[in-house]
Amino acid sequence: MTRAAVFGSGSWGTAFASVLADAGCSVVLHARRREVADAINETHVNAGYLPDLVLPDSVSATHDPASAADGADLVVLAIPSQSLRANLGEWGAHLPTGAPVVSLMKGIELGTGLRMSQVIQEAGGVEADRVVVLSGPNLSKEIAVRQPAAAVVACSAIRTAEQVAQACATAYFRPYTQTDVVGAELGGAVKNVIALAVGMAEGMGYGDNTKSTIITRGLAETARLGAALGADPATLMGLAGVGDLIATCMSPLSRNHSFGVNLGRGLSVEEVVAITLQTAEGVKSCGPIVELAATHGVDMPICAGVTAVVESRMDVRQLGDELMARPHKHERH
Numbered sequence: 001m002t003r004a005a006v007f008g009s010g011s012w013g014t015a016f017a018s019v020l021a022d023a024g025c026s027v028v029l030h031a032r033r034r035e036v037a038d039a040i041n042e043t044h045v046n047a048g049y050l051p052d053l054v055l056p057d058s059v060s061a062t063h064d065p066a067s068a069a070d071g072a073d074l075v076v077l078a079i080p081s082q083s084l085r086a087n088l089g090e091w092g093a094h095l096p097t098g099a100p101v102v103s104l105m106k107g108i109e110l111g112t113g114l115r116m117s118q119v120i121q122e123a124g125g126v127e128a129d130r131v132v133v134l135s136g137p138n139l140s141k142e143i144a145v146r147q148p149a150a151a152v153v154a155c156s157a158i159r160t161a162e163q164v165a166q167a168c169a170t171a172y173f174r175p176y177t178q179t180d181v182v183g184a185e186l187g188g189a190v191k192n193v194i195a196l197a198v199g200m201a202e203g204m205g206y207g208d209n210t211k212s213t214i215i216t217r218g219l220a221e222t223a224r225l226g227a228a229l230g231a232d233p234a235t236l237m238g239l240a241g242v243g244d245l246i247a248t249c250m251s252p253l254s255r256n257h258s259f260g261v262n263l264g265r266g267l268s269v270e271e272v273v274a275i276t277l278q279t280a281e282g283v284k285s286c287g288p289i290v291e292l293a294a295t296h297g298v299d300m301p302i303c304a305g306v307t308a309v310v311e312s313r314m315d316v317r318q319l320g321d322e323l324m325a326r327p328h329k330h331e332r333h
């Protein structure tokens, strides 16, 4: 039986622990707070994040990173992107050598512009052929109630991707393997920023034409950045690109989308941060994405506008006007 260690007991870490257990793994979930680990062991429920999910008996929890990692055949990381480096510094040394390390995270690091797989290599000392990215249209609340969904499992070593895919395949969760790590990660990180923009439009009262326009032009921005960074364009047309973009931009379950809606309704960034209890990665990743684009000479006007709003340099009502007033051009450019 595969023994999996899942670091991060928030929404996605908890839901994915349940997927792994349903796929036949024995799972240890690491929680930062001892009381969360104790409550999960006593009740089989992570009440703060997914109160309706009763975790299978093969999921247990611990507050101790060393015992979570001990003997793991598979390590899964599901913590906020901006805290990954500090966490690896704290407990990365406990990670077993040789086991695949799977990133469920969808962000770009502030200050470095690195993708999470790069941070895992750099700060965790994990070789590239052991770093796996799992991404797709995977809203945790839907996965937790076992609604059918699919994802991409990407690793430079296809055998490792296949091993991880096998460990998480269930009747309701269908993994597809990939070797395009860059594309899988970019799709996941940029769609959060586009979902903020779609949410803003929705909050301002705009309808489906506006939202579809933002989604489609957002995909064009993602594709341009992907091309500059060496992603396979086909990946961005797949589950980790278009698939996740649609789910996140259209669903009221998305935290990034909801964050944008609140901004569009006129709340300040500080007010929305105060009422957002879970991680909306796009809010911190938009800046690094725009910097990455600038470094590579890529035009990303929606992402740049979202960043200006999030950094309180632009009023949300100005964003649409500015985007619509840009010089007319060929659709492909």
Ligand SMILES: NC(=O)C1=CN([C@@H]2O[C@H](COP(=O)(O)OP(=O)(O)OC[C@H]3O[C@@H](n4cnc5c(N)ncnc54)[C@H](O)[C@@H]3O)[C@@H](O)[C@H]2O)C=CC1
Binding pocket: 008, 009, 010, 011, 012, 013, 032, 049, 078, 079, 080, 081, 083, 087, 104, 105, 106, 107, 138, 139, 140, 141, 277, 278, 279, 281
């Ligand atoms: N929730 C979802 O539907 C999905 C989330 N993701 C990605 O998974 C990652 C994790 O997101 P969620 O589980 O949704 O977030 P969450 O906000 O639900 O949970 C985050 C977890 O990390 C812990 N945490 C917070 N700050 C921390 C720190 N400084 N150090 C260590 N742990 C810390 C929290 O206590 C919590 O257990 C994000 O990158 C997100 O984009 C990806 C797919 C689906």
Ligand SMILES: O=C(CO)COP(=O)(O)O
Binding pocket: 106, 136, 137, 138, 139, 140, 192, 195, 244, 247, 248, 253, 254, 255, 256, 257, 279, 280, 281
């Ligand atoms: O990544 C997600 C779905 O695939 C979750 O989106 P949010 O982080 O916006 O909730």
